[in-house]
Amino acid sequence: MAFELACPNHAPASFIAPEALVARAPFAICNEAPSDHAAREALLDDAFGPARFLKTCQRLRDGSAPAPGLALVATDSVGALIGTLRLWPVLAGGRAALLLGPLAVAAQARSLGVGGALIRESLARAADFGHRAVLLVGDAPYYARFGFERRFTERLTMPGPVERARFLGLELVDGALSGARGRVVPAAAHQIGLPQAA
Ligand SMILES: CC(C)(COP(=O)(O)OP(=O)(O)OC[C@H]1O[C@@H](n2cnc3c(N)ncnc32)[C@H](O)[C@@H]1OP(=O)(O)O)[C@@H](O)C(=O)NCCC(=O)NCCS
Numbered sequence: 001m002a003f004e005l006a007c008p009n010h011a012p013a014s015f016i017a018p019e020a021l022v023a024r025a026p027f028a029i030c031n032e033a034p035s036d037h038a039a040r041e042a043l044l045d046d047a048f049g050p051a052r053f054l055k056t057c058q059r060l061r062d063g064s065a066p067a068p069g070l071a072l073v074a075t076d077s078v079g080a081l082i083g084t085l086r087l088w089p090v091l092a093g094g095r096a097a098l099l100l101g102p103l104a105v106a107a108q109a110r111s112l113g114v115g116g117a118l119i120r121e122s123l124a125r126a127a128d129f130g131h132r133a134v135l136l137v138g139d140a141p142y143y144a145r146f147g148f149e150r151r152f153t154e155r156l157t158m159p160g161p162v163e164r165a166r167f168l169g170l171e172l173v174d175g176a177l178s179g180a181r182g183r184v185v186p187a188a189a190h191q192i193g194l195p196q197a198a
Helices: 019-024 034-048 050-054 056-061 114-128 140-146
Strands: 002-004 014-016 028-031 071-075 081-092 095-105 133-137 167-171 182-186
Touching: 028 114, 034 050, 034 081, 034 095, 050 056, 056 081, 056 095, 056 133, 056 182, 071 114, 081 114, 081 133, 095 114, 114 140, 140 167
Parallel strands: 095 133
Antiparallel strands: 002 014, 028 071, 071 081, 081 095, 081 182, 133 167
16 A cells, blocks of 8 residues: 655655554654654664664764665654664775664564564665665564575675674665675765765
8 A cells, every 4th residue: 555644844755554554553754854863862772772882883874974865764643753764875895885774663663564664665765766785784584574685795894893694785786786895884975976865
């Protein structure tokens, strides 16, 4: 079922959601607004604790901005923020790619499809914007359902320790990570030659 959801105080975003999920708990996927900052950080603190700032992925986010159009929030029926996902421009062994994360959904809103909707919307947008590949460090049993695989990152390294089994990739364009080898480093959006989406 395709529909447009209201995003109070947010730029509207439309996406596809299974009718059954909407009946269970309506939520909207929206562009993150500056006013979401405090709620987003509180949600991330709840989900990951203070150790989140020590993660290797954080080294690729420090001093960077999310890729244009790829900072998303999920809001509930009264507009409260219940989910957050941002994607960041990186170079993976010299190849333009995105780093997905952090992803978090409020404890009371889990297993309703919010996390999956955030990921699917972000991947659809990333493809529309011309991005070619997405990397992440996360639980393979969760991310495999969206197409993330270990094989795409086998010759890539992160700028710090990661569990190799959790370092996953997804090609938005076939072959985008084929033969990719080397370090993953931050990249400003202008460095990867993509249009500056709203
Ligand atoms: C992981 C997370 C974002 C999923 O959000 P969500 O809105 O509950 O996800 P969805 O509703 O789309 O999917 C829920 C399904 O994923 C499963 N799932 C959740 N986390 C999982 C994990 N780490 N590994 C495997 N499966 C997982 C749930 O059991 C559920 O399965 P079901 O549909 O069979 O009941 C949420 O649990 C969360 O914020 N966790 C804390 C932060 C975190 O771990 N972030 C991800 C970093 S790896």
